[in-house]
Amino acid sequence: xxxxxxxxxxxxxxxxxxxxxxxxxxxxxxxxxxxxxxxxxxxxxxxxxxxxxxxxxxxxxxxxxxxxxxxxxxxxxxxxxxxxxxxxxxxxxxxxxxxxxxxxxxxxxxxxxxxxxxxxxxxxxxxxxxxxxxxxxxxxxxxxxx
Ligand SMILES: [Zn+2]
Ligand SMILES: [Zn+2]
Ligand SMILES: [Zn+2]
Numbered sequence: 001x002x003x004x005x006x007x008x009x010x011x012x013x014x015x016x017x018x019x020x021x022x023x024x025x026x027x028x029x030x031x032x033x034x035x036x037x038x039x040x041x042x043x044x045x046x047x048x049x050x051x052x053x054x055x056x057x058x059x060x061x062x063x064x065x066x067x068x069x070x071x072x073x074x075x076x077x078x079x080x081x082x083x084x085x086x087x088x089x090x091x092x093x094x095x096x097x098x099x100x101x102x103x104x105x106x107x108x109x110x111x112x113x114x115x116x117x118x119x120x121x122x123x124x125x126x127x128x129x130x131x132x133x134x135x136x137x138x139x140x141x142x143x144x145x146x
Contacts (some may be wrong), residue, residue: 010121012028012051025141025142026140026141027139028046028138028140028141029137029138029139030042030139031043032075033059034080035075040075041059041060042057044139047093048132049090052089053088063085070083070085070088072088072092074092077095087121097135097136097137098134098135100115100130100132100133101130101133102128102130103131105125113132115130
């Protein structure tokens with residue numbers, strides 16, 4: 001094991017690998033999903049909806065049936081009822097404090113789909129994209145390839 005591996009050892013593998021082999025830095029967050037002993041997971045995960053969902057699936061067994069309701073076990077979440085698998089990533093993103101920004105006018109909103117809607121309806125923001133605004137607990141893994 002190299003020293004670099006030791007530094008990023010509790011980052012989820014797919015995210016750590018991306019930071020090592022691509023030129024992009026990775027932004028990670030500490031997972032606070034509770035295990036069966038009510039201990040927070042503690043692994044660092046990427047902040048995209050895809051990252052969140054794949055981590056919850058792999059490490060916490062969430063969402064193997066798309067029709068079951070899911071209890072959010074994140075920290076002391078009070079909305080621990082009737083979540084569907086499709087709304088879990090967006091819900092967890094709110095725990096991480098991740099917001100979305102219009103690259104055209106810089107407007108920041110909590111929901112990605114709200115920004116997409118804004119771009120569609122704003123002539124001044126044609127061609128703008130949705131940028132992720134990291135939450136307060138974000139940590140940066142600097143790429144080894146810059
Ligand atoms: Zn976790
Ligand atoms: Zn929650
Ligand atoms: Zn805009």
